Amino acid sequence: MTTELETLLNKMKALENELLEELQKQQETFAYEIRKRKVYFEQNAIIRNKAYIKSLYLYLKDAPLKHIISAPLIWMCIFPALLMDATCSLYQWVCFPIYGIPRVKRQDYFNFDRAYLDYLNIIEKINCAYCSYFNGLVAYLQEIAARTEQFWCPIKHAGRLKNLHSRYHKFIAYGHAAKYRSDVQLTRHDFKDLE
Numbered sequence: 166m167t168t169e170l171e172t173l174l175n176k177m178k179a180l181e182n183e184l185l186e187e188l189q190k191q192q193e194t195f196a197y198e199i200r201k202r203k204v205y206f207e208q209n210a211i212i213r214n215k216a217y218i219k220s221l222y223l224y225l226k227d228a229p230l231k232h233i234i235s236a237p238l239i240w241m242c243i244f245p246a247l248l249m250d251a252t253c254s255l256y257q258w259v260c261f262p263i264y265g266i267p268r269v270k271r272q273d274y275f276n277f278d279r280a281y282l283d284y285l286n287i288i289e290k291i292n293c294a295y296c297s298y299f300n301g302l303v304a305y306l307q308e309i310a311a312r313t314e315q316f317w318c319p320i321k322h323a324g325r326l327k328n329l330h331s332r333y334h335k336f337i338a339y340g341h342a343a344k345y346r347s348d349v350q351l352t353r354h355d356f357k358d359l360e
Contacts, residue, residue, distance in 0.1 A: 174334045197281075202272075204281040217284035224286055242299070250302055257309050266312050267359045274305035307331075312356070319352040320345065 192198055196210035206214065225233075254271070261268050279285065279293035311330035319336045326333075335355055337345050 214283040275301035
């Protein structure tokens with residue numbers, strides 16, 4: 166029997182898929198296609214896009230001083246990010262097989278397609294790559310953490326959460342002691358939807 170929560174989650178997933186389909190329609194509007202994770206623009210689009218590139222001189226000249234001064238602070242975050250990336254990747258490669266948890270596919274979370282935009286200068290492309298890496302890393306780590314939480318503590322919280330991760334719908338209701346004791350082992354290993 167489908168619960169109201171499962172019905173809502175299914176509706177959310179359907180809307181998310183509809184949103185992704187709508188976003189894919191941009192390929193036609195802006196004259197590009199994606200093949201094997203690489204973006205290909207039509208020649209006319211490339212010419213049109215290059216007309217909008219901002220020279221490095223103008224880019225730096227127009228940059229507010231506070232942005233230039235704060236840039237090193239932003240870029241300092243790369244060191245703990247790389248360490249976290251390496252640590253969590255090693256963790257899932259070693260521990261997930263021990264626990265019977267499917268590994269998170271790294272490539273599903275990182276997308277560096279902004280490098281194909283001809284209207285970005287080199288600084289903008291580097292900044293976009295940094296943001297793509299960082300946001301991809303956060304999503305990748307969240308999925309590793311979600312699968313870990315499903316295995317070790319698959320209990321919903323009593324309080325409201327701002328964001329729900331991908332595995333939360335599998336968790337057992339807060340306060341439902343009997344269901345926890347009867348279903349915890351099944352819930353820990355319920356990764357069929359990932360296969």
